[in-house]
Amino acid sequence: MLKAFSQLKVVGQAAHGAEALELIAEYLPDVVLLDIEMPEVDGFMVLKKLRKSNLNAKVLVLTMHHSATFIKNIVAAGADGYLKKDSDQEVLLNAIEQVHKTGAYYPPETTHLVLESLKEKNKPVEVTPREKEVILLIVEGLTTKDIAERLFLSKHTVESHRQNILLKLEVKNSAELVKYALKKGWA
Amino acid sequence: MESALETLDKTTQQVRQISHNLMPGELVRFGLVAAINTLLENVNEEEINAQFHTNQEEERLEPLKEIQLYRIVQEALQNILKHAQAKNLFIHLNKHKDQLSLMIEDDGKGMPESAGEGMGLKNIKQRVQLLKGIFTVDSSPERGTVLNVQIPV
Numbered sequence: 001m002l003k004a005f006s007q008l009k010v011v012g013q014a015a016h017g018a019e020a021l022e023l024i025a026e027y028l029p030d031v032v033l034l035d036i037e038m039p040e041v042d043g044f045m046v047l048k049k050l051r052k053s054n055l056n057a058k059v060l061v062l063t064m065h066h067s068a069t070f071i072k073n074i075v076a077a078g079a080d081g082y083l084k085k086d087s088d089q090e091v092l093l094n095a096i097e098q099v100h101k102t103g104a105y106y107p108p109e110t111t112h113l114v115l116e117s118l119k120e121k122n123k124p125v126e127v128t129p130r131e132k133e134v135i136l137l138i139v140e141g142l143t144t145k146d147i148a149e150r151l152f153l154s155k156h157t158v159e160s161h162r163q164n165i166l167l168k169l170e171v172k173n174s175a176e177l178v179k180y181a182l183k184k185g186w187a
Numbered sequence: 188m189e190s191a192l193e194t195l196d197k198t199t200q201q202v203r204q205i206s207h208n209l210m211p212g213e214l215v216r217f218g219l220v221a222a223i224n225t226l227l228e229n230v231n232e233e234e235i236n237a238q239f240h241t242n243q244e245e246e247r248l249e250p251l252k253e254i255q256l257y258r259i260v261q262e263a264l265q266n267i268l269k270h271a272q273a274k275n276l277f278i279h280l281n282k283h284k285d286q287l288s289l290m291i292e293d294d295g296k297g298m299p300e301s302a303g304e305g306m307g308l309k310n311i312k313q314r315v316q317l318l319k320g321i322f323t324v325d326s327s328p329e330r331g332t333v334l335n336v337q338i339p340v
Contacts, residue, residue, distance in 0.1 A: 037212065044216045065213070070223040073217045126238070128277045130292060130333070153325045157335045160290050163283045167242055 005093055017041025021049055029057050031100050035062040035085075036074075039163070040097035068113040069108075073162045075114070081105035092111060125168055134161045139178050139187040211287075212256070219253045220244055223260055223278060230264070235273055241280040248287070248340060255279075255314045256289055256336075263334050265306045268272045271295025273331060282340065289336040298326040 019043045024032055032050075036043035047059055060081040061074050068100035069081055072151040081099040083092060084107070091107075098105035106114075127135065130151075133169045144162065148155045161173070171177045181187050207268065214222035220243050227237045232271070260278065267273055273295030280289050311334065315322040320338030 035215075042212075042216070067213075067225045067228050069217070069221045070213060073221055084331065128238075128275075128292065129294070130277075130331075152327045153333065154323045154331065154335075155323065156323045156337070157290070157325050157333050160279075160288050160335050160337065163288065164240070164279045165279055167281050167283070168240060179251065 008093075008096065011120075017043065019139045020046050020097065020160065024050065024055055024057055028055070031096050032057045032059045033078075033096070034059050034061050036061060036065065044103070045077060047077050058103060060095055060099045060105060062165050066113075067109070068116070071110055071114055082110060127165065127168065131161055131168075134158060135165060135177065135181050138162070138174055138187055139181050197324065214253055215250075216258050218247045219256055220246075220280065222253075222257050223280070226260060226264060227278070230268070230276075235268065235276050237276045237278070239278045239280070241278075243280050243287075245284060246282070252287075252318060252338065252340070255318055256287075256338075259289065259311050259314050259334075259336060260291065262307050262311055267291075267293045267332075269297065270298075285339060287337075287338050287340045291334040292331065294331040297328045297330060298324070298332050 005047060011029050012023035014023050015038075017038045019042075020032070020034070020038070021041070031168075034043045034046060038046075041049075043061065043063075047061070050057065050059065058080040059078070060083060061079045062083050062085050063070070063074075064085055065071075067086055074082060080103055081095055081103070087095070087107075095105040132150060134147060142150065144155050145156050148151075148158045151158070164187045166172070166174075166177060168176065169180055171180050178187075211222055213225050219238075220241055223239055223241075223272075227239055230237050232335075247258070267276055271293050273293035275294045277292040278290070279292070280287070312322055315336050315338070318338040319338055322337075323335045324332065325335070326332040
């Protein structure tokens with residue numbers, strides 16, 4: 001398909017990741033179109049290995065996946081661009097050119113997805129309503145056993161809640177938690 | 188002559204058929220946290236508000252543990268979406284010393300007592316046993332359900 005475009009030259013095609021790495025080292029292409037779903041050494045491994053090497057080919061990832069999680073992970077692994085496999089020819093050509101010229105191509109809807117999920121990450125720490133109940137009972141001085149009885153939960157669950165709360169609020173122990181809750185005006 | 192993309196697509200399809208249901212690609216590549224995030228991305232926001240809290244962003248577990256915990260989350264999620272009529276769902280995955288704690292909490296209508304006999308919970312129980320962990324379910328009418336799994340790591 002790509003051979004039809006006169007401005008591009010296809011220097012190699014690989015059927016699996018190991019072959020892709022060999023061909024990239026041999027032909028030093030400007031841009032690599034990388035499929036993530038390959039047998040044995042998959043595209044993600046190829047990407048990681050490429051980034052550890054001195055090869056500086058730009059990498060445009062082609063995939064069926066389009067979750068924010070997936071995209072964040074390939075960006076973190078060093079991809080220069082991302083494209084859904086079912087994108088049409090014109091989009092593909094434009095993406096290759098963009099990656100080559102500017103070093104980056106992400107479809108607009110993708111940028112939106114990733115930015116939204118970054119925003120999520122920077123949200124202030126939220127405790128769940130159940131965690132709040134547990135915190136208030138800890139502030140009242142109740143033991144794990146008492147809290148369990150009061151909330152109709154097992155001791156095991158209350159203890160897990162307590163540990164999750166300490167981690168989430170970055171406090172060391174129940175005493176610090178009580179201080180935190182009072183400072184926040186929760187109790 | 189086939190284009191690179193066509194060749195790649197065929198290979199992909201073959202591999203996908205073989206490995207279908209074995210291990211989700213995302214789990215293998217990026218680990219449990221990414222795979223759970225993706226599961227939750229696919230949950231309809233209007234149906235339920237799902238939140239995931241973890242201190243395991245950068246961590247990888249043994250593959251057997253990752254797949255079992257992933258299946259537990261999948262199973263629990265299905266149960267909640269099918270039966271719980273919950274508005275909110277919280278998943279916590281945290282390591283406390285040498286224990287990994289997975290807690291799945293919803294604010295739905297709670298489980299009937301007979302639910303313990305259902306396949307979903309039985310499967311989860313079995314998976315936790317395989318991981319030599321502890322499993323508790325707390326549920327009361329109109330106060331939701333908490334599934335709590337703790338495994339040694």
